[in-house]
Amino acid sequence: MNFNARLEDQDPEVFGFVSQELKRQRQHIELIASENFVSKAVLEAVGSVLTNKYAEGLPGKRYYGGCEYVDEVENIARERAKMLFGCDHVNVQPHSGANANFAVFYAMLRPGDNVLGMSLSHGGHLSHGGKMNISGNYYNSYYYGVDPVTEVIDYDEVERIALECKPKLIVCGASAYPRKIDFKRFADIAKKAGAYLLADIAHIAGLVVAGEHESPVPYADFVTTTTHKTLRGPRGGIVMCKEQYAAIIDKAVFPGTQGGPLMHVIAGKAVAFKEALSPEFNEYQKQIIRNAAAMAKRFTENGINLVSGGTDNHLMLLNLTDTGVTGKELQELLGEVSITANKNTIPNETLSPFVTSGLRIGTAAVTTRGMKEAEMEKIADFVTEIIRGKESAVPKVAEKVALLVKRFPMYE
Ligand SMILES: *Cc1c(COP(=O)(O)O)cnc(C)c1O
Numbered sequence: 460m461n462f463n464a465r466l467e468d469q470d471p472e473v474f475g476f477v478s479q480e481l482k483r484q485r486q487h488i489e490l491i492a493s494e495n496f497v498s499k500a501v502l503e504a505v506g507s508v509l510t511n512k513y514a515e516g517l518p519g520k521r522y523y524g525g526c527e528y529v530d531e532v533e534n535i536a537r538e539r540a541k542m543l544f545g546c547d548h549v550n551v552q553p554h555s556g557a558n559a560n561f562a563v564f565y566a567m568l569r570p571g572d573n574v575l576g577m578s579l580s581h582g583g584h585l586s587h588g589g590k591m592n593i594s595g596n597y598y599n600s601y602y603y604g605v606d607p608v609t610e611v612i613d614y615d616e617v618e619r620i621a622l623e624c625k626p627k628l629i630v631c632g633a634s635a636y637p638r639k640i641d642f643k644r645f646a647d648i649a650k651k652a653g654a655y656l657l658a659d660i661a662h663i664a665g666l667v668v669a670g671e672h673e674s675p676v677p678y679a680d681f682v683t684t685t686t687h688k689t690l691r692g693p694r695g696g697i698v699m700c701k702e703q704y705a706a707i708i709d710k711a712v713f714p715g716t717q718g719g720p721l722m723h724v725i726a727g728k729a730v731a732f733k734e735a736l737s738p739e740f741n742e743y744q745k746q747i748i749r750n751a752a753a754m755a756k757r758f759t760e761n762g763i764n765l766v767s768g769g770t771d772n773h774l775m776l777l778n779l780t781d782t783g784v785t786g787k788e789l790q791e792l793l794g795e796v797s798i799t800a801n802k803n804t805i806p807n808e809t810l811s812p813f814v815t816s817g818l819r820i821g822t823a824a825v826t827t828r829g830m831k832e833a834e835m836e837k838i839a840d841f842v843t844e845i846i847r848g849k850e851s852a853v854p855k856v857a858e859k860v861a862l863l864v865k866r867f868p869m870y871e
Contacts (some may be wrong), residue, residue, distance in 0.1 A: 485869055488838060488860055489828075490800040492774040492821025493634065493662065495691045496828065496869065498734060501727045505693045509723035515713060529722045536725050539732035543668050546676050546699035550712050551728055552720040556661045556685035557586040558712075559696030560630070561593060563657050563681045566704070566711035568627055570597040575626035575654070577612075578602035580804045580812075582636035582776075584659065601626060605636075605806050610767040612636075614644045621652040631675075632659030632683075635803050635819050637770040639672060646678035657681040661696075663772055665689030665823070668735050669744035672772060680704065689747065689773055689823045691740075692731025695724045743826065747773045750822040753832035757839035763846065766805050766817065774821040778805050782846050786815030792845050793818075796857040797864070798838070818842075828867045837863060 460469070467474045484496070497505075509529060515522040518530035518537075533551060540549040553559035568574065574594065577583030581604035585592040588600030601624040606613040621629060629652065631645040642658055649656035658675030664684040666672040675682050682699040686692035700708045713720070734740055748771075755770045758777065766776035779786060786802030793800055804810075805817035820842075822835065830838075841859060844852045 481870065486861070486864055487797045487799045488841075488864060489824035490798060490820045490822075490838070492801075492819050492823070493685075493688050494821075495688060495823045497687075497691060497693060497727070497731065499870070501691075501693055501730050501734075504726040504730045505723050507723050507726060509726050510721070512722045513719045514722050515719050517709060529725075532722065532726045532729055533720070536729035536732060539729060539736060540697055540699070543732055543735055544674065544676055544682070544699055546682065547702040548705035548708070549697055549699045550709055551697050551725055552712050552717065553683075553696035553698060554717060554721060554724075555694065556584075556659070556683065556696040557592070558717060559683040559685075559698045560584075560586040560657070560659060562698055562708060562711040562716050563683060563700075564594055564598060564628070565715050566707045567655055567681075568598055571599055572628070573599045573601060573624055573626040574628045574630065575601045575603065575617075575621055575624060576630035577633055577636075578604045580808050581605050581806050582633040583630075584632070584634045584661070587630040587632075587659065605767070607807055610806050611638050612640070614641060614648070617645070618648045618651065621648050621654065625652060626654045628657055629654045630657045630659060631679075632657075632661065632663075634662060635774070635776060637765070637772060637775050638767055639771045640675075642673060642675035642678045645675075655680045657683065659683045661685040662688050662774065662821075665691060665735065665740070665744050666748070666772060669741040671744050671748055681708070686728050686731060689744065690731065690735060691743075691823070691827065692735075693724050693727030695721070695728055697728070746831065747822050747826045749832060750826050750830065750835045751775060754820070754822060754835040754839045757836045758843065761839060761843040763839075763843060773823050774819060776803060776805060777818040777820065777842075778816065779818060779846070780805075780816050784846055784849065785810060786817050787813065788849075789818050789842075789846060792849060792853065793842065795853050796841065796845065797860045798841060798845075800842075828869055830867060834863065834867075 513523045518533045536551045576587030588595040603617045629649045656679045658679035667674045687694045764778040790802045802815040803817040803819035
């Protein structure tokens with residue numbers, strides 16, 4: 460044990476797997492819609508000595524000494540988040556998106572209160588009232604979904620359910636929904652039902668910042684997001700709210716549901732927010748959408764069905780029902796050719812969540828890598844070749860993937 464040794468020498472075993480993971484990220488086409496690649500500056504912040512610091516409390520009001528520099532970092536993160544989203548108040552300490560949501564639940568609800576969220580199998584997130592999550596276990600959850608024909612949220616139906624179950628909180632936002640979300644309509648429904656509105660923009664935060672998706676900030680009482688999806692920051696969450704809820708939300712994050720904040724991650728968030736304030740970031744988000752549109756178009760031309768018929772955002776869901784391959788099988792076959800994507804339930808799913816009839820694909824990560832519409836068409840063709848040819852298509856497609864990723868070096 461040598462305190463000053465490098466990871467490589469101190470722990471070759473862990474170093475080996477970190478190196479393998481870097482290699483995997485370089486060699487694969489990353490299509491998981493919730494993933495992205497952070498800049499080297501963000502990596503450096505997250506790997507910094509700020510991991511050593513306890514800073515329970517808020518800047519200027521800590522329970523520990525020696526917080527003068529981490530206070531500055533957290534204040535910078537807060538100011539930049541406010542600029543990015545135009546919110547009254549923000550807490551940048553949630554360790555994850557689920558924690559950010561739970562802070563809102565904990566602040567505003569008592570166990571047993573009714574909540575209404577989007578059903579998991581229609582694209583919602585488990586922290587929106589999922590039965591296996593605390594949000595659906597300590598609270599009494601109801602669900603809305605998408606229209607069975609259009610596969611788009613039926614707002615009249617949401618309103619009907621809301622007026623019937625009288626939730627104290629309505630949650631909107633999704634993990635696998637390829638269409639725009641009408642936050643104003645959700646706010647109207649919440650108002651009618653006498654509910655608070657929480658908008659969870661985990662997937663679309665980058666699009667919102669760039670003006671490529673309408674912002675919920677003017678309409679929702681609370682807005683949560685992860686920082687690591689389209690926003691392209693380190694793994695983590697934030698909660699935004701109207702000024703009137705600032706104190707209760709801060710208390711719900713700490714000491715309500717968390718202990719010490721991860722100051723190294725907050726530093727990473729600050730850096731990512733600076734990047735997101737730049738004009739290049741808007742261009743990046745525009746390209747994510749152009750890329751998703753190009754890929755969706757190509758899939759459709761190839762005869763592959765997409766849930767809701769296409770996409771308005773960074774992701775799409777392939778409906779594999781008539782293809783003879785399940786989501787699980789396709790995910791595994793794609794893994795063999797170094798394409799990473801995840802199986803996903805589709806609306807009115809008939810298979811188990813471990814098998815599924817869908818595949819979720821997002822373009823945030825490949826866009827960070829510099830790929831454009833031409834590459835998206837190629838990738839859609841690769842996936843289609845695998846769907847059609849299954850195991851027999853693997854050797855040829857694997858070769859083509861290797862050639863493609865070589866042209867887009869990363870973390871050199
Ligand atoms: C990803 C996601 C989350 C959870 O984020 P974690 O950081 O994994 O806890 C919450 N809500 C939605 C809508 C998401 O897509």
